[in-house]
Amino acid sequence: MRHIISLLMENEAGALSRVAGLFSARGYNIESLTVAPTEDPSLSRMTIVTRGSEEVIEQITKQLNKLIDVVKLADISDGGHLERELMLIKVRADSPELRDETKRVTDIFNGRVLDVTDETYVIELTGTGDKLDAFIKALDEKCIIETVRSGSTGISRGERALHA
Amino acid sequence: MKLSGAEIVVQFLQDEGVEYIFGYPGGAVLHIYDAIFRQDNVRHILVRHEQGAVHAADGYARATGKPGVALVTSGPGATNAVTGIATAFMDSIPMVVLTGQVATPFIGSDAFQEVDAVGITRPCVKHNFLVKNLDDLIPTLKKAFYIATTGRPGPVVVDVPKDITDPNIKISYEYPETIEMRSYQPTVKGHSGQINRAVDLILSAKRPMIYSGGGVVLGDASDELIAFTRALGYPITNTLMGLGAYPATDPQFVGMLGMHGTYEANMGMHESDVLIAIGARFDDRVTGDVKKFCPDARIIHIDIDPSSISKNVRVDVPIVGDIKHVLGDMNKVIKAHKNKPDAAALKQWWSRIDTWRDKDCLRYDRNSALIKPQYVIEQLYQATSGDAYITSDVGQHQMFAAQFYKFDKPRRWINSGGLGTMGFGLPAALGVQLAHKDATVACVTGEASIQMCIQELSTAMQYMLPIKVINLNNRYMGMVRQWQEMFYESRYSHSYLDALPDFMKLAESYGHVGMRIENPKDVEAAMKEAFAMKDRLVFLDFITDQTENVYPMIAAGKGHHEMHERELA
Numbered sequence: 032m033r034h035i036i037s038l039l040m041e042n043e044a045g046a047l048s049r050v051a052g053l054f055s056a057r058g059y060n061i062e063s064l065t066v067a068p069t070e071d072p073s074l075s076r077m078t079i080v081t082r083g084s085e086e087v088i089e090q091i092t093k094q095l096n097k098l099i100d101v102v103k104l105a106d107i108s109d110g111g112h113l114e115r116e117l118m119l120i121k122v123r124a125d126s127p128e129l130r131d132e133t134k135r136v137t138d139i140f141n142g143r144v145l146d147v148t149d150e151t152y153v154i155e156l157t158g159t160g161d162k163l164d165a166f167i168k169a170l171d172e173k174c175i176i177e178t179v180r181s182g183s184t185g186i187s188r189g190e191r192a193l194h195a
Numbered sequence: 196m197k198l199s200g201a202e203i204v205v206q207f208l209q210d211e212g213v214e215y216i217f218g219y220p221g222g223a224v225l226h227i228y229d230a231i232f233r234q235d236n237v238r239h240i241l242v243r244h245e246q247g248a249v250h251a252a253d254g255y256a257r258a259t260g261k262p263g264v265a266l267v268t269s270g271p272g273a274t275n276a277v278t279g280i281a282t283a284f285m286d287s288i289p290m291v292v293l294t295g296q297v298a299t300p301f302i303g304s305d306a307f308q309e310v311d312a313v314g315i316t317r318p319c320v321k322h323n324f325l326v327k328n329l330d331d332l333i334p335t336l337k338k339a340f341y342i343a344t345t346g347r348p349g350p351v352v353v354d355v356p357k358d359i360t361d362p363n364i365k366i367s368y369e370y371p372e373t374i375e376m377r378s379y380q381p382t383v384k385g386h387s388g389q390i391n392r393a394v395d396l397i398l399s400a401k402r403p404m405i406y407s408g409g410g411v412v413l414g415d416a417s418d419e420l421i422a423f424t425r426a427l428g429y430p431i432t433n434t435l436m437g438l439g440a441y442p443a444t445d446p447q448f449v450g451m452l453g454m455h456g457t458y459e460a461n462m463g464m465h466e467s468d469v470l471i472a473i474g475a476r477f478d479d480r481v482t483g484d485v486k487k488f489c490p491d492a493r494i495i496h497i498d499i500d501p502s503s504i505s506k507n508v509r510v511d512v513p514i515v516g517d518i519k520h521v522l523g524d525m526n527k528v529i530k531a532h533k534n535k536p537d538a539a540a541l542k543q544w545w546s547r548i549d550t551w552r553d554k555d556c557l558r559y560d561r562n563s564a565l566i567k568p569q570y571v572i573e574q575l576y577q578a579t580s581g582d583a584y585i586t587s588d589v590g591q592h593q594m595f596a597a598q599f600y601k602f603d604k605p606r607r608w609i610n611s612g613g614l615g616t617m618g619f620g621l622p623a624a625l626g627v628q629l630a631h632k633d634a635t636v637a638c639v640t641g642e643a644s645i646q647m648c649i650q651e652l653s654t655a656m657q658y659m660l661p662i663k664v665i666n667l668n669n670r671y672m673g674m675v676r677q678w679q680e681m682f683y684e685s686r687y688s689h690s691y692l693d694a695l696p697d698f699m700k701l702a703e704s705y706g707h708v709g710m711r712i713e714n715p716k717d718v719e720a721a722m723k724e725a726f727a728m729k730d731r732l733v734f735l736d737f738i739t740d741q742t743e744n745v746y747p748m749i750a751a752g753k754g755h756h757e758m759h760e761r762e763l764a
């Protein structure tokens with residue numbers, strides 16, 4: 032099962048490597064990991080997408096909680112939640128037909144063209160991982176020059192929140 | 196009071212109540228060594244190898260419950276300390292290790308004797324710190340001790356760059372009595388609902404077994420465990436790390452469990468209907484094949500670390516909390532409970548256990564013309580009236596000591612269980628003897644293990660530590676040989692020890708007393724003679740039967756009911 036684990040941790044040098052080290056040392060898999068400081072600069076918020084059996088996920092959350100730098104943790108996939116990922120994708124757009132078609136698909140997916148040259152577009156798209164995958168599929172594979180994805184971040188719906 | 200970083204380190208250790216620093220100097224810690232020189236409150240013990248410093252600090256911690264402290268230089272000092280740190284980590288020993296580091300401007304430049312000590316030790320510490328500013332030094336040291344000693348204890352490394360200890364830069368110093376950490380608040384009290392559920396289950400048991408471990412020793416909860424066990428009248432087994440937490444001479448004690456545990460302990464586990472796990476972590480040496488583990492039992496597990504619970508074996512009633520508190524609460528609930536243990540069922544259960552006991556699974560050939568290692572341990576027990584601190588190395592001798600020395604008190608049995616570090620025993624004994632000046636301290640070792648930290652004989656001489664080294668010399672890495680005999684058709688690949696030193700002369704060259712004992716009838720007298728030398732380290736080299744194996748034994752992947760037993764003619 033896929034789980035989204037959200038954590039608040041002390042914004043300390045080395046905190047990220049403790050989390051990454053834990054996953055590699057214990058053989059847990061990381062699908063994606065994102066991290067950035069919060070409105071309180073002494074705290075970072077990290078979102079980890081991982082997969083495993085219930086037992087493995089239980090151990091992952093317990094082991095993460097045990098890290099001294101981790102302040103709070105929640106498996107937000109346990110309840111209603113929102114998930115977003117940002118993708119920037121550079122595609123070949125060197126003919127009128129290709130430019131039209133790419134623009135059309137981008138509009139359907141609610142993406143934006145951020146940069147235009149004679150040869151290329153850079154498109155910005157946010158959404159769930161599935162939506163980004165679908166967008167990539169909708170483009171002609173041969174036209175894709177590079178893609179960069181942020182990895183998923185997420186937040187619970189309603190009142191539930193992570194506080195220090 | 197204005198102090199330099201180096202002075203702060205030493206003053207802080209004094210204010211924290213540290214008696215000993217076990218260490219070894221080098222460039223990056225010279226400022227600290229100078230501050231040590233200029234005071235005489237905290238005693239520095241100079242070892243001969245940084246691994247020895249950390250094991251000695253570890254032995255001190257295990258024998259006292261207070262955190263051990265080690266100090267090593269950057270680079271090779273730090274890397275030499277890693278085995279000791281990992282050893283303490285695996286057995287949850289409270290310890291603070293100070294490592295020197297190159298000055299902050301040089302960090303990351305591959306400077307002389309630079310290693311990323313924080314990076315190298317990260318997977319084998321409870322936590323670690325790099326002190327980047329002098330202002331952080333005091334709170335960091337406070338956090339280090341707080342983290343090391345609370346919750347599930349463990350080693351904490353503090354990496355101190357040389358410029359942080361500069362004697363010319365001083366800041367004001369005040370010892371912080373307490374520290375708050377929003378990200379670290381270990382659970383102490385157990386959940387009362389869970390405690391009630393557990394007690395209901397405990398009192399409904401027909402074939403109960405108490406399985407307690409190192410957590411009882413670490414949590415100083417021996418008294419509570421004894422009260423609990425006696426009130427119930429249930430059988431109790433201890434892990435290797437839990438030995439002594441319940442008196443081994445008590446009739447309710449069925450011996451150690453696990454790979455080299457007793458027949459009665461392992462069969463009792465296998466047939467139990469309620470298992471009460473207390474401060475034990477279901478290690479693979481204990482469970483054998485988890486699929487065959489306690490097939491009929493509902494399991495209660497008390498542990499301070501939630502990640503120990505349901506890690507290897509799913510449990511039915513988890514209780515997160517400190518054992519001393521949880522058992523204290525449980526004892527009250529049991530007393531007030533409307534139900535009492537089922538006397539009739541217990542009687543039947545004990546008679547079944549007694550039939551297993553009658554097998555006398557630890558029996559060995561007492562008529563052998565060769566010295567049996569078991570006999571040496573029995574004689575050690577006699578010579579010390581069962582009241583010594585026993586450290587050990589790793590191998591067959593460790594198992595014989597665990598099986599044959601009946602520990603009646605906690606903190607008396609000091610060994611590396613989780614990492615199984617050969618070389619632990621002698622340096623650990625230094626720390627134990629320093630902690631308990633007048634106590635009898637013996638190190639049970641093998642001719643292979645002792646050579647891994649033999650240099651500490653020199654430290655023992657310098658500080659006049661009258662340890663008794665009991666070398667069970669079988670000229671083999673016996674534990675390895677035993678596996679090769681059993682699982683590799685006796686192909687003894689590199690487990691024979693050739694070119695052994697003359698241990699008697701070796702001990703003498705360090706200034707100690709050496710004895711060699713080759714005949715079973717000389718064992719008793721040699722022990723007497725050695726232990727009568729109260730102020731000398733005596734190295735007793737017992738030339739033992741090379742073919743002796745440790746039994747019972749559960750081979751890897753087997754269940755508790757599938758033990759190998761010794762066959763005697």
Ligand SMILES: Cc1cc2nc3c(=O)[nH]c(=O)nc-3n(C[C@H](O)[C@H](O)[C@H](O)COP(=O)(O)OP(=O)(O)OC[C@H]3O[C@@H](n4cnc5c(N)ncnc54)[C@H](O)[C@@H]3O)c2cc1C
Nearest residue numbers: 408409410414434435436453454455476499518612613615
């Ligand atoms: C050659 C060799 C052979 C071995 N054979 C055996 C064997 O036959 N049998 C055996 O038992 N072991 C054996 N071992 C040791 C084994 O590897 C483990 O080290 C040992 O079984 C672990 O003991 P434990 O479960 O008591 O846990 P420990 O490592 O002592 O862990 C203690 C547990 O208690 C918890 N705890 C700590 N403090 C508290 C507190 N205050 N309150 C509540 N909980 C707390 C911790 O979170 C942890 O879960 C062998 C080792 C070697 C080297």
Ligand SMILES: Cc1ncc(C[n+]2csc(CCOP(=O)(O)OP(=O)(O)O)c2C)c(N)n1
Nearest residue numbers: 590591592617641642643644671672673674
């Ligand atoms: C540092 C280290 N290296 C290797 C091992 C693997 N090992 C476990 S027991 C053992 C043999 C120990 O021999 P000895 O000290 O003579 O004890 P004996 O088993 O003969 O009593 C070895 C090599 C270990 N535990 N630790």
Ligand SMILES: [Mg+2]
Nearest residue numbers: 641642671673
């Ligand atoms: Mg040997």
